[in-house]
Amino acid sequence: MQIFKNKTDLTAHIDHLKSEKKTLGFVPTMGALHQGHASLVLKGLENNDVVIVSVFVNPTQFDNKEDLVKYPRTLEKDVVLLKNISEDHIIVYAPTVADIYGNDISSTSFSYDGLEHEMEGKFRTGHFDGVGTIVKRLFEIVRPDNAYFGEKDFQQLMIIKKLVEKHHIPVNVVGCKIHRASDGLAMSSRNTRLKPQYRKAAPFIYKTLKTVKQNFGTKSANKITEWVKKEFAKHELLELEYFIIADVDTLKTVKRKSNKKTYRAFIAVYADDIRLIDNIALN
Numbered sequence: 001m002q003i004f005k006n007k008t009d010l011t012a013h014i015d016h017l018k019s020e021k022k023t024l025g026f027v028p029t030m031g032a033l034h035q036g037h038a039s040l041v042l043k044g045l046e047n048n049d050v051v052i053v054s055v056f057v058n059p060t061q062f063d064n065k066e067d068l069v070k071y072p073r074t075l076e077k078d079v080v081l082l083k084n085i086s087e088d089h090i091i092v093y094a095p096t097v098a099d100i101y102g103n104d105i106s107s108t109s110f111s112y113d114g115l116e117h118e119m120e121g122k123f124r125t126g127h128f129d130g131v132g133t134i135v136k137r138l139f140e141i142v143r144p145d146n147a148y149f150g151e152k153d154f155q156q157l158m159i160i161k162k163l164v165e166k167h168h169i170p171v172n173v174v175g176c177k178i179h180r181a182s183d184g185l186a187m188s189s190r191n192t193r194l195k196p197q198y199r200k201a202a203p204f205i206y207k208t209l210k211t212v213k214q215n216f217g218t219k220s221a222n223k224i225t226e227w228v229k230k231e232f233a234k235h236e237l238l239e240l241e242y243f244i245i246a247d248v249d250t251l252k253t254v255k256r257k258s259n260k261k262t263y264r265a266f267i268a269v270y271a272d273d274i275r276l277i278d279n280i281a282l283n
Contacts, residue, residue, distance in 0.1 A: 001083050003092040006099050007141045010052075013091070014143060017050060025051040026144035026171075028135060030058060032072040033081045036179035036187030040148040041085055043176050052142050053082060055094040060107040061130030067275075072189055093142070100137060107133040112162040118251040119244055119266055120155050120277070131156055132163050139169050146172045150179065152186045154264060154279050155251060178278075180206065186278045198271040201237040205269050208232075209280040212245075212265045216282040221245040221254045221263075232269070241268040241275070245282065 004010040017024065025044030029037055033055075044051035055078055062068035075094055082090050097105060110116070110132040121128055139147070149157045157175045164173055179187045184206035194202060208231055212224055225243055232240035245254050248262045257263070263282045268275060
C-alpha cells in the first residue's frame with residue numbers, strides 16, 4: 001500500500017494514474033478509522049479503479065480546541081484496517097498541517113445558501129468554513145472522479161454538494177448510508193472515547209429516532225419534538241443539545257408538514273463530554 005505524506009509526491013502519482021485512464025474514488029477522513037469508514041472505502045472500490053483515503057485531523061473545523069487536542073490519531077491502525085480491505089487499490093494520503101496550510105492555518109469564509117446557519121452551524125462557530133476549506137483543498141489535490149461521505153454527517157454532506165455546485169468542482173459527491181454498531185449507535189471515531197456507562201447508554205439516541213420515525217405520520221413535528229425533549233430530560237446520562245425535524249433540501253426546521261417535501265430528524269447529544277450526532281429519514 002502506498003502512503004504519501006506530501007501533496008507533491010501524491011500529485012505526481014495521480015498524474016500517472018490519470019494518464020492510464022484510472023478512475024479515482026476519494027474518502028476524506030480525520031483518521032481513527034472504523035467500519036463506517038470501511039463501508040465508504042468499499043463503496044468507492046465498487047465504482048473506481050483506485051480509492052484515495054486522506055487521514056488528516058483538520059484544525060480549522062474545530063470550534064473547541066480541547067476537542068482538537070483530544071481527537072484520536074491512530075495512523076498505524078488506520079493503515080492496517082485499509083490493508084485488510086485492499087493493499088493494491090487503496091492509496092493513503094496522510095499530510096502534515098504545513099503540507100495543507102503552509103504557514104497560514106486559517107479557513108476561508110464560504111456561503112452555502114443558508115445551509116450553514118442551521119443545526120450544527122448554530123452550535124459550532126466557523127465549523128463549516130473549516131470543512132469547506134479542507135474539502136476544497138483536498139479536492140484540488142486529489143482530483144477525484146467520485147467522493148464518498150457518510151449520511152451521519154448529513155448537513156455536512158449537503159454543504160459539500162453545495163460547495164461543489166457553487167465552485168464548479170468536477171467531482172461526483174456520493175452520500176452513503178449510516179453505518180451502525182449492532183446496538184444501533186452510529187459509528188463515530190469519538191465513540192472510542194466514551195466511558196463504559198456512557199457507551200452503554202448511547203444507543204438510546206437511535207432508539208429515540210426510530211420512535212420518532214414511527215410517529216411522524218400521525219403526530220405533528222412540534223408534539224414529537226416536545227416528546228423527545230421530555231425523554232432526554234428524564235435520562236440520567238445523556239444531555240440533549242438539539243433535536244430538529246427539517247426539510248432535507250433547506251435543512252430548515254419544519255413548521256407544518258407537507259406531503260410534497262422530504263423530512264429528516266436530526267439530533268445532537270452529549271454523553272459526558274463527548275458530543276454525538278445522528279439523524280434518520282422520516283418519509
